[in-house]
Amino acid sequence: MIGEQYLLLPGPTPLPEQIIRAMSRSMINHRGPAFHDLLFEVTEGIRAIYKTEGEVLIYPSSGTGVMEAAVANFIAPGDHVLAVSIGVFGDRFADIAKAFGAVVEKISVPWGKAADPQLIKERIDRDIDKRIKAVLVSHNETSTGVVNDIPAIADALGDHPALFVVDTVSGLAAHPFNMDEWRVDVAASGSQKAFMIPPGLGFLAFNRRALAIHKKINNSRYYWDVSTGLEYLQKGQTPTTPAISLFYGLQEALHMMAQEGLENIISRHAFYRDLTRASIKAMGLGLLAEPEHASCSVTAVLAPPQLGANRICQAMLQQFNIVLAGGQQSLHDVIFRIGHLGYVRELDLLATVAALEIVLNRLGHPVELGTGVKVAQEYILKNQSDIAVEEGVIK
Amino acid sequence: MIGEQYLLLPGPTPLPEQIIRAMSRSMINHRGPAFHDLLFEVTEGIRAIYKTEGEVLIYPSSGTGVMEAAVANFIAPGDHVLAVSIGVFGDRFADIAKAFGAVVEKISVPWGKAADPQLIKERIDRDIDKRIKAVLVSHNETSTGVVNDIPAIADALGDHPALFVVDTVSGLAAHPFNMDEWRVDVAASGSQKAFMIPPGLGFLAFNRRALAIHKKINNSRYYWDVSTGLEYLQKGQTPTTPAISLFYGLQEALHMMAQEGLENIISRHAFYRDLTRASIKAMGLGLLAEPEHASCSVTAVLAPPQLGANRICQAMLQQFNIVLAGGQQSLHDVIFRIGHLGYVRELDLLATVAALEIVLNRLGHPVELGTGVKVAQEYILKNQSDIAVEEGVIK
Numbered sequence: 001m002i003g004e005q006y007l008l009l010p011g012p013t014p015l016p017e018q019i020i021r022a023m024s025r026s027m028i029n030h031r032g033p034a035f036h037d038l039l040f041e042v043t044e045g046i047r048a049i050y051k052t053e054g055e056v057l058i059y060p061s062s063g064t065g066v067m068e069a070a071v072a073n074f075i076a077p078g079d080h081v082l083a084v085s086i087g088v089f090g091d092r093f094a095d096i097a098k099a100f101g102a103v104v105e106k107i108s109v110p111w112g113k114a115a116d117p118q119l120i121k122e123r124i125d126r127d128i129d130k131r132i133k134a135v136l137v138s139h140n141e142t143s144t145g146v147v148n149d150i151p152a153i154a155d156a157l158g159d160h161p162a163l164f165v166v167d168t169v170s171g172l173a174a175h176p177f178n179m180d181e182w183r184v185d186v187a188a189s190g191s192q193k194a195f196m197i198p199p200g201l202g203f204l205a206f207n208r209r210a211l212a213i214h215k216k217i218n219n220s221r222y223y224w225d226v227s228t229g230l231e232y233l234q235k236g237q238t239p240t241t242p243a244i245s246l247f248y249g250l251q252e253a254l255h256m257m258a259q260e261g262l263e264n265i266i267s268r269h270a271f272y273r274d275l276t277r278a279s280i281k282a283m284g285l286g287l288l289a290e291p292e293h294a295s296c297s298v299t300a301v302l303a304p305p306q307l308g309a310n311r312i313c314q315a316m317l318q319q320f321n322i323v324l325a326g327g328q329q330s331l332h333d334v335i336f337r338i339g340h341l342g343y344v345r346e347l348d349l350l351a352t353v354a355a356l357e358i359v360l361n362r363l364g365h366p367v368e369l370g371t372g373v374k375v376a377q378e379y380i381l382k383n384q385s386d387i388a389v390e391e392g393v394i395k
Numbered sequence: 396m397i398g399e400q401y402l403l404l405p406g407p408t409p410l411p412e413q414i415i416r417a418m419s420r421s422m423i424n425h426r427g428p429a430f431h432d433l434l435f436e437v438t439e440g441i442r443a444i445y446k447t448e449g450e451v452l453i454y455p456s457s458g459t460g461v462m463e464a465a466v467a468n469f470i471a472p473g474d475h476v477l478a479v480s481i482g483v484f485g486d487r488f489a490d491i492a493k494a495f496g497a498v499v500e501k502i503s504v505p506w507g508k509a510a511d512p513q514l515i516k517e518r519i520d521r522d523i524d525k526r527i528k529a530v531l532v533s534h535n536e537t538s539t540g541v542v543n544d545i546p547a548i549a550d551a552l553g554d555h556p557a558l559f560v561v562d563t564v565s566g567l568a569a570h571p572f573n574m575d576e577w578r579v580d581v582a583a584s585g586s587q588k589a590f591m592i593p594p595g596l597g598f599l600a601f602n603r604r605a606l607a608i609h610k611k612i613n614n615s616r617y618y619w620d621v622s623t624g625l626e627y628l629q630k631g632q633t634p635t636t637p638a639i640s641l642f643y644g645l646q647e648a649l650h651m652m653a654q655e656g657l658e659n660i661i662s663r664h665a666f667y668r669d670l671t672r673a674s675i676k677a678m679g680l681g682l683l684a685e686p687e688h689a690s691c692s693v694t695a696v697l698a699p700p701q702l703g704a705n706r707i708c709q710a711m712l713q714q715f716n717i718v719l720a721g722g723q724q725s726l727h728d729v730i731f732r733i734g735h736l737g738y739v740r741e742l743d744l745l746a747t748v749a750a751l752e753i754v755l756n757r758l759g760h761p762v763e764l765g766t767g768v769k770v771a772q773e774y775i776l777k778n779q780s781d782i783a784v785e786e787g788v789i790k
Contacts, residue, residue, distance in 0.1 A: 004421065012422040012639060023640065024415045026399060027407040027593060029718045060457045060595050061618070062635035068618045077615075099617040192636055198422060200455050200595045200638030220472075220615035222494040223456070223463045240457035241587055243595030243638065244407060245418065323424045 006322040006348055010142045010170055010298035012192040012199050013342030015249075019197055022252035023245045030244060036236030038247055043233065045254035046203050049172060049262060050187060052179040054207035057229040058250075060243040063169035063190030066202030068096050069224035070165050070186045074210050076217035077101025079133040082123065082162070084115045084153070088143035088328045093136045093167055100219055102134075111331060112300070114293035115148050121156035134163040139187075140171030143328045145300035145337060146289045147175060154183045163210055169193060172203075173262065174269040174297045174341055185210040193297065194265070196256070196342040197249035269296035272340035272349060275379040279353040279372035280338075283360070288335050297341040300327070302334065304365050309336040311363060312356075319362070320355040346383075350376050401717040401743055405537045405565055405693035407587040407594050408737030410644075414592055417647035418640045425639060431631030433642055438628065440649035441598050444567060444657060445582060447574035449602035452624040453645075455638040458564035458585030461597030463491050464619035465560050465581045469605050471612035472496025474528040477518065477557070479510045479548070483538035483723045488531045488562055495614055497529075506726060507695070509688035510543050516551035529558040534582075535566030538723045540695035540732060541684045542570060549578045558605055564588060567598075568657065569664040569692045569736055580605040588692065589660070591651070591737040592644035664691035667735035667744060670774040674748040674767035678755070683730050692736040695722070697729065699760050704731040706758060707751075714757070715750040741778075745771050 007014050028034045039058075047056045059065055071093075075081060081102040083094035086109040098104050107123065109115050115137065124132070135157060140147050150166060157164055165186040168177055172187075173194035179187055186206045192199035206214075206226065214226055222228075228239045257265060276299045277287055286302035289295060303309035309326055310333045316322045327335040340349060353372045360367045402409050423429045434453075442451045454460055466488075470476060476497040478489035481504040493499050502518065504510050510532065519527070530552060535542050545561060552559055560581040563572055567582075568589035574582055581601045587594035601609075601621065609621055617623075623634045652660060668691045672682055681697035684690065698704035704721055705728050711717045722730040735744060748767045755762045 005423070007422055007424065009424055011636060012425065015422055020419045024419055027402055027410055027587075028400070029402065029404055029720075030407065030594070031720075032712075032718065060455065060460065062455045062637070064635040065455065065618050072615070096617040099620075100615045190636070192422075198638065198640040199425070199636040200641060220467070220495045222491040223460050225494075240459035241406060241585070241594040242457070243593065243641070245593040245640065246595060246638070317427075323427065325424075325426070 003321065006320070006352060008339045008344065008348065008352060009323055009325050010193070010337060010339040010341055013196055013339065014344065015198065016196055016256065016343050018256070019249045019252045023249040025248050027244055030242050031237055035242070035244070038251060039233070039236055039238065039242070042247060042250045042254060047205070049257070050179045050205045051177065051181065052205050052207065054179065054205055055211065055226070055230060057204045057226060057233065058238070058242070059202040059204065059224070060200065060240070061202040062199055063188065063202055064092065066188040066190065066204045067093055067167055069202070069204050069226070070188050071096045071100045071102070072219045072221035072224045073214050073226045074163055074165065074186055074206070075100060075102050075134050076219055078103065080105065080131045081134045081136060082107065082132050083136040084120060085109065086113060086115055086138060086144060086146055086148065087111050087141040089141055089167060089169070090138045093138065097136060111144050112146060112288040113290070114146050115153065117149060117152040117156040120153055124157055124160050127160065130161055132160070132162045134165050136165045137167070139166050139168035139177065140175060140295050140297050142170040142298060143331065144288055145295040145298045146293050147171065147295050148293070150177070150184065151182045163213060170297045170341065173257065173265060176266055179205060180207070191246060191250060194269070194342050195250065195253050197246060197253050200243050200246045201250060266296070269340065271379070271383055272296065272344065272346070273299060275346065275349055275376050276338055276340055278379060279376040282375040283357060283367045283372035297339065298325070299338045299340065300335045301338065303336055307363055307365055308333045312336055312359060315359040315363060316355060319359060322352055322355055346380050350380065396716045398716065401715070401747065403734045403739065403743065403747060404718055404720050405588070405732060405734040405736055408591055408734065409739065410593065411591055411651065411738050413651070414644045414647045418644040420643050422639055425637050426632055430637070430639070433646060434628070434631055434633065434637070437642060437645045437649060442600070444652070445574045445600045446572065446576065447600050447602065449574065449600055450606065450621070450625060452599045452621060452628065453633070453637070454597040454599065454619070455595065455635065456597040457594055458583065458597055459487065461583040461585065461599045462488055462562055462564070464597070464599050464621070465583050466491045466495045466497070467614045467616035467619045468609050468621045469558055469560065469581055469601070470495060470497050470529050471614055473498065475500065475526045476529045476531060477502065477527050478531040479515060480504065481508065481510055481533060481539060481541055481543065482506050482536040484536055484562060484564070485533045488533065492531060506539050507541060507683040508685070509541050510548065512544060512547040512551040515548055519552055519555050522555065525556055527555070527557045529560050531560050532562070534561050534563035534572065535570060535690050535692050537565040537693060538726065539683055540690040540693045541688050542566065542690050544688070545572070545579065546577045558608060565692045565736065568652065568660060571661055574600060575602070586641060586645060589664070589737050590645065590648050592641060592648050595638050595641045596645060661691070664735065666774070666778055667691065667739065667741070668694060670741065670744055670771050671733055671735055673774060674771045677770040678752055678762045678767035692734065694733045694735065695730045696733065698731055702758055702760055703728045707731055707754060710754040710758060711750060714754060717747055717750055741775050745775065
């Protein structure tokens with residue numbers, strides 16, 4: 001098929017040309033001065049995006065790796081942990097905590113819904129003897145395209161001493177995330193989402209309170225140990241060999257992100273969410289997430305049941321070389337997901353909406369051609385006064 | 396300074412141009428058919444290099460990560476483990492086992508020496524009630540440039556049921572490694588050594604016996620869990636998002652390695668070792684490793700004590716842009732290490748030897764210019780009937 005593939009996944013995301021070029025540089029000594037400077041620069045960059053004065057460590061790992069780091073460093077075996085799960089990755093966080101010996105109490109929210117802060121507040125209020133040591137929450141749940149209200153959950157926790165641990169792997173830099181202001185103690189993110197670089201780096205952030213708890217407790221950890229990480233960071237190094245080429249990409253990504261501006265990046269993702277949802281609704285398809293909790297990274301669309309989501313994804317790939325994500329576990333074949341995360345243009349979404357209309361028609365689910373497209377066009381027209389595209393960077 | 400840096404570290408190593416190009420491709424869906432094929436191809440390639448019929452899993456991690464995977468999957472808390480350490484990475488393996496609850500008994504060998512199989516045999520013979528559940532050994536100890544005799548250690552273990560777990564992070568593909576023939580149960584390696592690609596991938600190999608033990612025991616693990624890894628591998632996937640760009644590099648590296656031939660690659664590394672050691676000796680410097688246990692990946696040179704190793708490394712960097720590695724821990728400032736691993740040419744070593752002679756003279760440690768160089772030249776001349784260089788690939 002002619003032309004590049006449209007990769008509309010909630011990670012990995014398309015790579016900007018200049019990031020690919022940046023990653024093509026030669027290797028350097030990871031114990032030498034050049035890496036030292038690079039490590040400090042990108043660590044500061046990630047810290048600014050987390051909006052934290054706390055610590056940031058960068059691991060050679062996927063996002064799940066730093067979720068494991070969050071557990072192994074800050075939760076002890078036998079600790080009572082409240083895991084709030086709204087989907088696959090919420091369940092994963094709970095499973096990691098169990099694997100590291102925590103006593104996990106799970107609040108399972110029906111998939112497609114956000115967590116209710118009031119329910120969390122009620123559970124926390126009942127914990128009079130403060131047995132709960134940590135609360136695990138997903139920020140953006142990739143499997144359902146639902147965003148939890150992190151500041152409202154922080155308010156629900158009140159002055160309970162449990163650590164507030166947030167998985168923002170697919171949330172960070174696509175949604176507002178004010179780690180310190182929101183009183184998040186530990187947060188985990190990764191490279192292949194809003195950062196526009198390939199998978200392989202995990203970003204763990206934690207504050208002084210979390211670090212003090214880390215120093216008092218033990219769990220099975222070596223690779224993820226933050227004390228070792230901080231000790232090496234002081235020397236401008238990492239405890240084990242860093243994924244150098246991805247660091248080059250991260251450095252370039254952070255330059256691009258600084259140029260665009262974090263607030264603009266977040267607005268752009270909110271715009272993609274609104275455009276996508278309005279177009280999908282206009283063509284008569286259902287949306288899994290309610291508007292007030294809809295993700296800016298990924299939109300989950302309810303497939304017409306007689307078609308099934310998988311046939312739609314297959315047809316989009318075969319006819320247009322557009323990659324959408326299917327549904328996971330109980331949502332398999334029920335939803336398909338349109339990722340609009342990182343280095344995606346409004347033009348990509350416009351084309352995707354148009355292609356989807358064609359595919360639905362070909363699969364025997366008539367949609368009047370142009371219905372969704374027109375809505376997407378209107379969104380772009382309305383928005384064009386604010387956004388100008390130049391050299392692939394949206395300013 | 397004009398010209399590319401000479402990176403003569405025991406990892407990361409120089410990158411071939413075609414591997415850089417391969418890594419510059421766009422992202423793909425890691426749950427789609429293209430990644431499926433890529434994953435199977437590189438898994439088979441790594442399996443062939445390990446010379447095993449066992450399983451191979453590829454992790455987004457550094458080499459230390461897969462050492463942790465080896466511990467978390469195959470050793471239970473409370474297990475008695477015999478850790479044979481001949482340097483920094485042997486100590487690290489013991490520390491990881493301790494961190495995961497093993498009762499670690501360490502045989503510490505003076506740095507610069509190899510482990511004595513007879514000593515291991517004596518300890519194993521005394522273990523009449525078979526309390527030792529695993530024996531941890533480094534194949535190539537990067538910190539000292541010493542290679543352990545893995546088949547002799549396997550013989551020392553005899554029919555004792557302890558798992559034989561080998562760290563061959565810097566050993567694999569630079570030295571003979573016949574996993575099945577040598578009765579190694581679990582082996583760990585990584586991308587940034589003889590594989591000529593950047594850091595960020597770890598390769599864990601294990602046999603059926605190790606897998607059976609894994610299924611019976613528990614430890615704190617989620618990210619490294621091999622059961623999950625094997626389950627996903629059957630579907631052509633990895634449990635968490637793989638480091639896709641490094642997979643592209645690995646695929647290209649395995650093509651290059653197949654073209655050169657594993658036996659030729661190993662011979663080439665042995666030739667580098669011999670050339671380097673003979674040149675260093677000729678210029679009157681001492682070698683840490685004894686000839687019968689000298690590494691094919693890295694040569695540790697004893698610096699003249701009045702100079703110190705660090706001054707030599709600094710001068711090599713400042714005057715010639717050649718990166719050598721210093722010594723670690725008790726060998727800090729005592730040795731410097733010349734890496735001759737992966738995509739290094741004999742020409743690079745020739746230039747390095749020549750530069751080292753100049754640097755020693757400038758630092759006031761007179762060496763007759765050309766002494767080491769001449770020996771290196773003689774080695775190359777003698778070897779040229781076997782080796783022809785074409786397009787950067789040594790055939």
